[in-house]
Amino acid sequence: MSILVIAEHDHHQLKSATLHTLAAATQIGGDLDVLVAGSGCQAVADAVAAIPGVRTVLLADAPAYAHQLAENIARLVVALAPGHRHILAPATTTGKDFMPRVAALLGVNQVSDITAVVGPDSFRRPIYAGNAIATVQVEDPVIVATVRATAFPAVATTGGSAAITPVPEVFEAVRTRFVSESLVESDRPELTSARIVVSGGRGVGSAENFALLYRLADKLGAAVGATRAAVDAGYVPNDLQVGQTGKVVAPDLYIAVGISGAIQHLAGMKESKVIAAINSDAEAPIFQVADYGLVADLFTALPELIDSI
Amino acid sequence: MKVLVAVKRVIDYNVKVRVRADNSNVDLANVKMSINPFCEIAVEESVRLKESGAATEVVVVSIGPKAVQEQIRSALAAGADRGIWVETDDTELSGLAVARLLAQVVRDEQPGLVLLGKQAIDTDNNQTGQMLAALLDWPQATFASKLEVKGAEVEVTREIDGGLQTLALTLPAVVTADLRLNTPRYIKLPDIMKAKRKPLATTSPAALAVGPGTGVKLLGVTPPTERRGGIKVESVAALVDCLKNQAQVL
Numbered sequence: 001m002s003i004l005v006i007a008e009h010d011h012h013q014l015k016s017a018t019l020h021t022l023a024a025a026t027q028i029g030g031d032l033d034v035l036v037a038g039s040g041c042q043a044v045a046d047a048v049a050a051i052p053g054v055r056t057v058l059l060a061d062a063p064a065y066a067h068q069l070a071e072n073i074a075r076l077v078v079a080l081a082p083g084h085r086h087i088l089a090p091a092t093t094t095g096k097d098f099m100p101r102v103a104a105l106l107g108v109n110q111v112s113d114i115t116a117v118v119g120p121d122s123f124r125r126p127i128y129a130g131n132a133i134a135t136v137q138v139e140d141p142v143i144v145a146t147v148r149a150t151a152f153p154a155v156a157t158t159g160g161s162a163a164i165t166p167v168p169e170v171f172e173a174v175r176t177r178f179v180s181e182s183l184v185e186s187d188r189p190e191l192t193s194a195r196i197v198v199s200g201g202r203g204v205g206s207a208e209n210f211a212l213l214y215r216l217a218d219k220l221g222a223a224v225g226a227t228r229a230a231v232d233a234g235y236v237p238n239d240l241q242v243g244q245t246g247k248v249v250a251p252d253l254y255i256a257v258g259i260s261g262a263i264q265h266l267a268g269m270k271e272s273k274v275i276a277a278i279n280s281d282a283e284a285p286i287f288q289v290a291d292y293g294l295v296a297d298l299f300t301a302l303p304e305l306i307d308s309i
Numbered sequence: 310m311k312v313l314v315a316v317k318r319v320i321d322y323n324v325k326v327r328v329r330a331d332n333s334n335v336d337l338a339n340v341k342m343s344i345n346p347f348c349e350i351a352v353e354e355s356v357r358l359k360e361s362g363a364a365t366e367v368v369v370v371s372i373g374p375k376a377v378q379e380q381i382r383s384a385l386a387a388g389a390d391r392g393i394w395v396e397t398d399d400t401e402l403s404g405l406a407v408a409r410l411l412a413q414v415v416r417d418e419q420p421g422l423v424l425l426g427k428q429a430i431d432t433d434n435n436q437t438g439q440m441l442a443a444l445l446d447w448p449q450a451t452f453a454s455k456l457e458v459k460g461a462e463v464e465v466t467r468e469i470d471g472g473l474q475t476l477a478l479t480l481p482a483v484v485t486a487d488l489r490l491n492t493p494r495y496i497k498l499p500d501i502m503k504a505k506r507k508p509l510a511t512t513s514p515a516a517l518a519v520g521p522g523t524g525v526k527l528l529g530v531t532p533p534t535e536r537r538g539g540i541k542v543e544s545v546a547a548l549v550d551c552l553k554n555q556a557q558v559l
Contacts, residue, residue, distance in 0.1 A: 067474070070439065070449055093469040097451050100404065100436035104443035109405045109525050112434045122528065127432050131326040132335050135528040175479035176448040179464060183471040192470075196558070220559070228488065238454065238468045238489065245347075245428065245488060247470070253558040263325070270536055274556045276548060282541075291539035291556065294548050304545040309559060 001085035002031035008090050009044040016193045017090035020149035025088055027117040031055045037073055039066035045164050052160040059164050064172040068094050071173035074101035079169055091146035099146050108140035115151035129244040129267035150250035184239055194223035196253045199242055202229040203258020210235050212302045213257060219306055227265045243268035258298050261286030310421035312364045314355040315411055316348040316371045318380045319431040328532045335530060344380040347426025351486040353493040355424050356388035363458040366390050370414050372407055374399055385504035386496045392509040403524045408440035413517040427452050427485040438485035448478040452487040
């Protein structure tokens with residue numbers, strides 16, 4: 001049986017979430033086909049073709065796929081579904097958007113955000129903000145699942161030579177119109193794949209004060225994250241939110257600054273290898289999960305930390 | 310325009326979840342239940358659409374045993390006009406089963422816009438709205454942080470991984486609410502009293518002609534591996550030393 005994986009990319013580069021999703025697919029076992037749907041995305045198809053273990057790269061290159069609209073991608077995936085027992089995509093905002101649509105059009109369920117492969121039709125996934133782990137078995141003939149990237153290693157990116165097959169059909173919904181996009185440009189590493197994440201909460205106090213976290217992050221080559229409270233307060237943009245409904249990260253080192261540690265936030269970062277927390281409140285719940293806790297005022301501790309590394 | 314808003318009864322946001330000793334599921338006995346926070350935001354947005362004149366009627370629907378009437382009533386207290394209760398037993402329904410029931414309610418009610426929360430905080434599935442849109446063959450906008458009805462279209466700003474994206478959907482459409490779409494109002498006692506007199510119709514999967522379908526079998530639920538707290542360090546220098554030499558992550 002074969003597995004269809006939908007690649008995540010920005011039309012020029014493959015996103016690492018795809019590599020982790022391919023690791024989950026490898027654990028399930030079977031021939032791997034990867035769909036690259038985009039506009040002017042030949043380079044992405046070439047990158048996928050070099051991944052060892054990929055059988056075929058399906059390249060759907062058309063302006064209709066420029067914005068990854070769920071209506072268009074879902075119909076394309078459904079057209080390519082026959083012959084595949086599993087359809088997998090990363091549990092990013094793009095995958096979460098079109099995959100349930102794929103499942104419903106196929107008349108099957110979707111397993112969201114899998115964190116472990118138990119068997120070809122059985123998976124583990126977090127529920128209740130990660131406070132419980134469910135093991136589920138899918139009874140449908142086709143298994144549609146999104147994959148939590150941080151729960152799987154990345155597959156190798158070189159050594160393969162898969163064939164690239166163009167997909168000529170174009171699906172274009174007429175009732176959805178792209179208006180605009182404002183993407184945050186940053187030279188820092190991507191939040192979900194960074195080795196170190198420096199994250200701030202309400203305790204940081206203002207957008208201006210976040211500059212301290214950016215300085216620390218730049219010194220460490222780290223990504224910057226935030227709690228929902230910090231985003232809601234307007235200190236940082238929404239794409240930095242880590243937690244149950246934001247991004248899930250699992251870096252080697254997570255530095256939590258001025259973060260109390262609500263369960264919804266912990267759900268997004270407690271799989272980090274090492275957690276360091278700086279908070280002036282010694283009773284903050286973040287200290288119950290932190291490997292290293294420093295009870296200190298962040299405005300004196302952070303400059304000192306920046307100077308000492 | 311009529312707006313249909315779907316709500317789910319879930320464990321209260323502030324309650325600490327515990328797994329049953331037999332690992333069959335989480336323990337919901339005697340636990341405070343509430344309207345799912347994202348559904349509450351969807352209800353608030355529907356009511357604001359009515360207050361702004363963009364919507365003429367707000368219909369709230371929920372699926373589940375009798376207790377879900379509480380959540381329908383709280384949506385009515387927030388300003389929805391009438392409720393529809395799809396009566397089912399205690400069995401947990403899959404996202405697809407819920408979407409199929411909602412699709413039938415939509416076909417009967419013919420709303421111009423369906424609003425849902427982007428995900429429920431119990432199963433964390435994030436799929437019902439997208440599935441509903443697929444079953445109806447309607448356009449969708451998930452993770453909405455801003456919504457504006459403009460003539461025959463609804464313009465929606467979505468929170469995506471890289472930032473924000475704005476789409477215009479031709480109505481009728483399905484939109485799912487993210488956290489920053491609005492802040493739900495505080496419900497006052499007179500509104501709760503008034504909500505008791507608002508109409509609440511009852512229907513069932515049989516009446517909607519929707520079968521149970523296949524599903525996803527829950528084999529078991531376990532607590533997550535507990536993360537043990539570590540040590541407190543006395544100074545920034547000690548912290549750097551630990552991260553460098555003990556944890557070796559710097």
